[in-house]
Amino acid sequence: MADPRFYKKQGPFTLKELVSIGGEPIAGTYDDAVLIDDVASLEHAQAGQLTYCDNKKHIDHLAACQARAVLIAPALADVVPAHVMALIVKRPRRAFALMAQCFYPDSSLPQPMIAATAVIHPTATLGTGCCIDDYAIIGAGVSIGPSCHVGAHVCIGDGVQLGQGCRIEPFVNVQYALIGDFVTIQSGTKIGQAGFGFDMDESGFISIPQVGRVIIEDNVGIGANTTIDRGSGADTVIGAGSRIDNLVQIAHNVVLGKNCVLVAQVGIAGSTCLGNFVIAAGQVGIADHLKIGDGVRIAAQSGLMRDVEAGKTIAGSPAIAVRDWHRQTVMLQRLSNERRKQL
Amino acid sequence: MADPRFYKKQGPFTLKELVSIGGEPIAGTYDDAVLIDDVASLEHAQAGQLTYCDNKKHIDHLAACQARAVLIAPALADVVPAHVMALIVKRPRRAFALMAQCFYPDSSLPQPMIAATAVIHPTATLGTGCCIDDYAIIGAGVSIGPSCHVGAHVCIGDGVQLGQGCRIEPFVNVQYALIGDFVTIQSGTKIGQAGFGFDMDESGFISIPQVGRVIIEDNVGIGANTTIDRGSGADTVIGAGSRIDNLVQIAHNVVLGKNCVLVAQVGIAGSTCLGNFVIAAGQVGIADHLKIGDGVRIAAQSGLMRDVEAGKTIAGSPAIAVRDWHRQTVMLQRLSNERRKQL
């Protein structure tokens, strides 16, 4: 169970109540009236709790599972032991997420409050129900929609706009940015600083004025200590629904499509455009001025130096089709072994 | 045009005025008296605006270009269509940077002001014309030169010295550092913390006192959320004019020469020395105690484990001469294809 020092659990809920918010039809011979106390992972679930399993790899945990009920993919339903009720559903993880949200509703809707130590410019406007924490600084002409939470020590620069329901965690700096609805930015992330733009020759460097913006569309989530530079003239754009992890670098004029996923420590160089639903795993690097098509998947630590067509899965540095990459990896090992034997 | 919420544009300027500040002779049959309203990239420039083109790759954009005038390299001058005035110049990008600075002068020279909430130690000294924003903390014995901008929430530790015209953005922490003139440090960067120095054996770790400094010479620019550790006994040094991007790690005792460029997410391990004009592209890693000669260029994601002679261009992990790296990359693909056909 979640530590009550930190989390206030709701419930219990009947399976009937939970099934009704699972987002899709749920089959199985479970007992509607059973009370569920809590949610937990397959490994950690205890008596009276609900869990899920959507992956053959984890089947071994099912036998010993102590949960009262398990959300399970149809293909795995047969493996559920008799002592656990099977809730058969196409997307167990999604249903679990929705049900878990009942037990642990997001605490991001804080009580409306404006800390006495917040420095709010007289020309800034705040929607109803906002919470502005201690030592936050909100600049001239800023517009913040209703029900936003601006955390402690956050700096919102002059002219920035936030939609409704945004959560900005401590130590975030936002400048030169227009931000949509329900955007979450975790602690320490810096948005809108000048990009890495200059002309260089033997006499040194001259900065090119960076006069674009950062546009963050609705429902974007951004992790901690990430950096997103503003555009140089055009804008840097983060498409609606995209999820960006910690310590990610996004350079000036980069455009992300909708629902992209950038895992921790990814770096994207200037003016590169990603389509929709592009997924880049951890520590991927993408060179500047590239076009990465819709649905491209990029393996961890890959280095992209060329455009990538929609739908491809790529790996390696320089990145190639993932099949080719696997083949090269295996071949290299074999060649090395062959040579070793010959010596 | 830049969003007036964020930027105050100057101008218009005549071509005569602009050409006079381009930094070098500009040829062509343009009309001196033409008024230019704004600057923009080749792709985005509109009627009445100035743009530049210094790369054959972008020639295609020239035909459709709506700009009034284009700064263009001599070799490309013939390609400029008749409806755009050609300003022929050796370094179009540099001339563009200088002209763009007329339209968008750096807003970093703020009005002199000391926020009431700033905590400034009585023994600290500030030059004339400084701006110290809300919640900044300036320690004992700190010396700050004239016309510096210390952003909101910045912490300047005891004894630190800043020259004139520095800009320190929000959430920067500077300790044990001597900083020259016209240095810019973007939001969230941490300078002067103790380096990763300890002795370890089976019983655990013992810290080695880190009693050096960070020396940042004149005209250095440092990005956001970067970390620069102080020296262990000797100093960590960032040479004059160097440009460091976001999320870069510089370990204790590293010495950068003048005018080095470190792109985002580069990491340099302890006591490594870079010469002048070294360029490391994104996500490069450089091992400890190496010597990297003047003018070395390092491709993105490379991993350096050995010294590199001046003037070399290297790539790969472990890094080798870039030609060898290309050859290996191509060979690997060919070998893989050959083996595949044989099966």
Add this chain to the structure above:
Amino acid sequence: MADPRFYKKQGPFTLKELVSIGGEPIAGTYDDAVLIDDVASLEHAQAGQLTYCDNKKHIDHLAACQARAVLIAPALADVVPAHVMALIVKRPRRAFALMAQCFYPDSSLPQPMIAATAVIHPTATLGTGCCIDDYAIIGAGVSIGPSCHVGAHVCIGDGVQLGQGCRIEPFVNVQYALIGDFVTIQSGTKIGQAGFGFDMDESGFISIPQVGRVIIEDNVGIGANTTIDRGSGADTVIGAGSRIDNLVQIAHNVVLGKNCVLVAQVGIAGSTCLGNFVIAAGQVGIADHLKIGDGVRIAAQSGLMRDVEAGKTIAGSPAIAVRDWHRQTVMLQRLSNERRKQL
């Protein structure tokens, strides 16, 4: 000598005093009564100072060394020139660390003080001798042990617990965490934010509530601008004595054993477990749900996609045994050269 602007040096000390705190027997024909003024590296040591040498690579510096005495490994004792006293000791670096701590005692035990601008919730409890700097924010129910230093602008979230003697540097954010004794967290590090957990399909993303904690055991040291996500249900755990460098990413549910070392820019994906004394060099990436055994050593920039048995040393991306990796690297160069000659 360390810059007196920043460091207050103690001493001088006699060799007798210093030898007594070296942690192990020290042999040699040195003069007990000699006064030592300061400590310095082999390259920088001046007359009257103490240095150390534990590596054959640095022998060349010994001849020109100006130090009064050198802590030296038994195998190297013969090389010490006559003008330098040789203190022969099994672990010169460890002895040096201990002696250096006499000259430069850790300044982390500040004067007890609670800044008037600190915002401390009435239900928070502070041990004796704590120093709480300006603009720190300490939430409801927080418990802080004796002799802790909470730096300027630090945010300690509701319910967090710290043991004794912890040092938390400026701009650290700690939420949902239980922290042991003598833990140091450098500037800008973010601990306890929600991990990267969501379900995704073509319609977008649904967040999975992240209701675990971060457990940081005793004597852990964490660098600057690092990010450690809280557990999703189980906890994220940093084992006692571990040292984590700058800009490291640790995802939800990761478990580090005791005395692990993570060098700068390492990233560890969700639910991966490291044993004790695992060492990951800079920019290493480790995939999710892996088990890395005790004492595993991982070369810089390696990418781990599989479990690793205890005691192995690995390198490359994908990571393999370090010997195989060296062999492949050499073979690739040879093959490339052979092919080139054939053409």
